[in-house]
Amino acid sequence: MKRETILILDFGSQYTQLIARRCREEGVFSWIEPWDYPLESIRAMAPVGVVLSGGPNSVYAVGAPVRWEDLAALGFPLLGICYGLQAMMLREGGAVEAGQVREYGRAKIERRGSSRLLYGLAEHEPVWMSHGDHTTKLPEGWKITAVSDAGLIAAVEHLQKPFYGVQFHPEVSHTPSGDKIIHNFLYRICKARGGWNMASYAEEAAVSIRNRLKDGLAICALSGGVDSSVATTLVYKAAPDKLRGVFVDNGLLRKNEAQEVEAVFKPRLGEALKVVKAGSEFLADLRGVAEPEKKRKLIGHRFIEVFKNEARRFSDAKYLVQGTLYPDVIESASSRGPAEVIKTHHNVGGLPQELGFELIEPLRDLFKDEVRRLGRELGLPESILMRHPFPGPGLAVRIIGEVTLEAVKILQEVDAVFSEELRAEGWYERVSQAFAALLPVKSVGVMGDSRTYEQVAVLRSVDTRDFMTADFSPLPHAFLARVASRIANEVRGVNRVVYDITSKPPATIEWE
Ligand code: XMP
Numbered sequence: 206m207k208r209e210t211i212l213i214l215d216f217g218s219q220y221t222q223l224i225a226r227r228c229r230e231e232g233v234f235s236w237i238e239p240w241d242y243p244l245e246s247i248r249a250m251a252p253v254g255v256v257l258s259g260g261p262n263s264v265y266a267v268g269a270p271v272r273w274e275d276l277a278a279l280g281f282p283l284l285g286i287c288y289g290l291q292a293m294m295l296r297e298g299g300a301v302e303a304g305q306v307r308e309y310g311r312a313k314i315e316r317r318g319s320s321r322l323l324y325g326l327a328e329h330e331p332v333w334m335s336h337g338d339h340t341t342k343l344p345e346g347w348k349i350t351a352v353s354d355a356g357l358i359a360a361v362e363h364l365q366k367p368f369y370g371v372q373f374h375p376e377v378s379h380t381p382s383g384d385k386i387i388h389n390f391l392y393r394i395c396k397a398r399g400g401w402n403m404a405s406y407a408e409e410a411a412v413s414i415r416n417r418l419k420d421g422l423a424i425c426a427l428s429g430g431v432d433s434s435v436a437t438t439l440v441y442k443a444a445p446d447k448l449r450g451v452f453v454d455n456g457l458l459r460k461n462e463a464q465e466v467e468a469v470f471k472p473r474l475g476e477a478l479k480v481v482k483a484g485s486e487f488l489a490d491l492r493g494v495a496e497p498e499k500k501r502k503l504i505g506h507r508f509i510e511v512f513k514n515e516a517r518r519f520s521d522a523k524y525l526v527q528g529t530l531y532p533d534v535i536e537s538a539s540s541r542g543p544a545e546v547i548k549t550h551h552n553v554g555g556l557p558q559e560l561g562f563e564l565i566e567p568l569r570d571l572f573k574d575e576v577r578r579l580g581r582e583l584g585l586p587e588s589i590l591m592r593h594p595f596p597g598p599g600l601a602v603r604i605i606g607e608v609t610l611e612a613v614k615i616l617q618e619v620d621a622v623f624s625e626e627l628r629a630e631g632w633y634e635r636v637s638q639a640f641a642a643l644l645p646v647k648s649v650g651v652m653g654d655s656r657t658y659e660q661v662a663v664l665r666s667v668d669t670r671d672f673m674t675a676d677f678s679p680l681p682h683a684f685l686a687r688v689a690s691r692i693a694n695e696v697r698g699v700n701r702v703v704y705d706i707t708s709k710p711p712a713t714i715e716w717e
Contacts, residue, residue, distance in 0.1 A: 456484020
């Protein structure tokens with residue numbers, strides 16, 4: 206059966222991905238395409254409904270993306286949000302005014318008459334507004350279903366056709382009844398069946414993975430991170446005899462991490478898992494190198510070398526499993542294009558070309574929280590699923606300057622103390638990413654009666670939604686003091702601990 210889908214046309218709003226997630230949380234698969242996605246493709250997709258997202262433009266801006274007539278002619282239910290609404294109002298013959306009255310932030314709406322879209326909502330509802338343009342006159346054949354406390358048109362619908370629009374953002378959490386509105390659109394208006402969840406996704410994915418793997422083996426680079434763990438497990442469950450998992454221990458992992466990954470995956474994958482200990486090769490490459498980009502490149506190349514050697518053993522290997530997520534897919538398809546390279550991210554990106562493998566990306570439809578839910582469905586432990594992100598080049602980008610075995614050991618200990626305390630106090634789950642870095646700086650200290658001259662360690666903890674921007678976590682001083690004191694007392698080689706209070710931007714999350 207064809208997968209029931211809601212199509213979201215993106216007019217550039219910062220909230221577009223949220224719309225997609227809300228639909229999925231309500232049990233209907235959703236898919237984002239640019240606003241000018243061709244009509245033939247929409248027809249082929251046959252969505253149960255289409256959402257026109259908000260956007261940063263004024264409908265009067267030169268070159269503002271406008272699309273309505275062809276969509277309206279399709280006959281699918283349509284929901285315009287903010288800019289999406291203004292564009293439809295303008296093209297239906299209504300009037301939209303630019304910039305006179307602006308509404309930003311919290312507002313209240315009052316309902317007018319009955320509405321399928323607003324079914325079950327109270328007479329007055331708090332909503333989140335973010336617009337300069339607004340509709341001043343309705344086109345013929347439409348009615349107002351809510352107005353805002355500033356007296357502006359807040360929700361409209363067509364009298365006969367399944368066309369709806371809201372000026373506010375039902376997809377953000379500041380609109381408490383937003384999920385009801387999305388639910389009404391999906392089930393009352395689009396008549397969706399629903400039932401899309403991670404269990405059904407896992408079944409669907411297993412069938413398609415089995416079909417693809419008929420003619421060859423798939424190799425997966427397991428890193429112990431959430432994405433590669435879930436991708437590997439999914440493929441293994443779908444086709445146990447077709448998967449070869451390779452876990453490269455580059456010697457730059459957190460304390461005990463290699464053993465933990467092995468302990469989780471050996472019982473699950475058995476003979477299908479190969480652990481390659483290559484720490485000394487990576488360290489040898491890094492000897493004498495202090496420049497961050499050079500470190501990243503050396504590690505990337507060595508990883509490909511090690512992995513290629515393993516892959517050669519499987520002569521019938523044809524596929525490479527990669528844990529690409531939906532936000533990466535959207536990002537690379539975006540017309541805005543990839544941002545300037547700040548850091549060369551090391552992952553298996555270069556591998557498919559090097560090896561001549563075809564890619565299998567079983568998570569490319571999913572958001573991160575969905576991957577976690579899928580992992581739970583597949584029986585992976587929370588210790589893997591709730592892990593903070595960890596960079597491919599590992600501790601090498603957290604040891605500032607040259608990477609030595611001694612520095613790796615010191616940093617592993619510092620990081621282990623910090624993690625242990627974060628977990629003990631319940632902070633680990635509350636912050637987005639926390640870790641330690643080691644500076645190539647020595648400072649003077651005193652221990653007992655003796656002078657010490659040792660290295661400085663940095664603690665970094667950030668809160669972020671998307672890792673593109675981040676704030677430092679406001680961890681309590683008493684907590685930081687305890688961590689600092691434990692580190693200085695327990696880790697030989699470190700006598701001073703500092704806390705990084707820079708946000709991103711201007712800093713990045715990692716130090717290199
Ligand atoms: P930055 O330091 O750029 O990091 O603010 C943003 C997020 O990306 C992670 N990171 C990496 N992840 N390979 C990865 O897979 C890498 O080379 C890499 N470098 C940074 C970083 O930990 C943070 O979560």
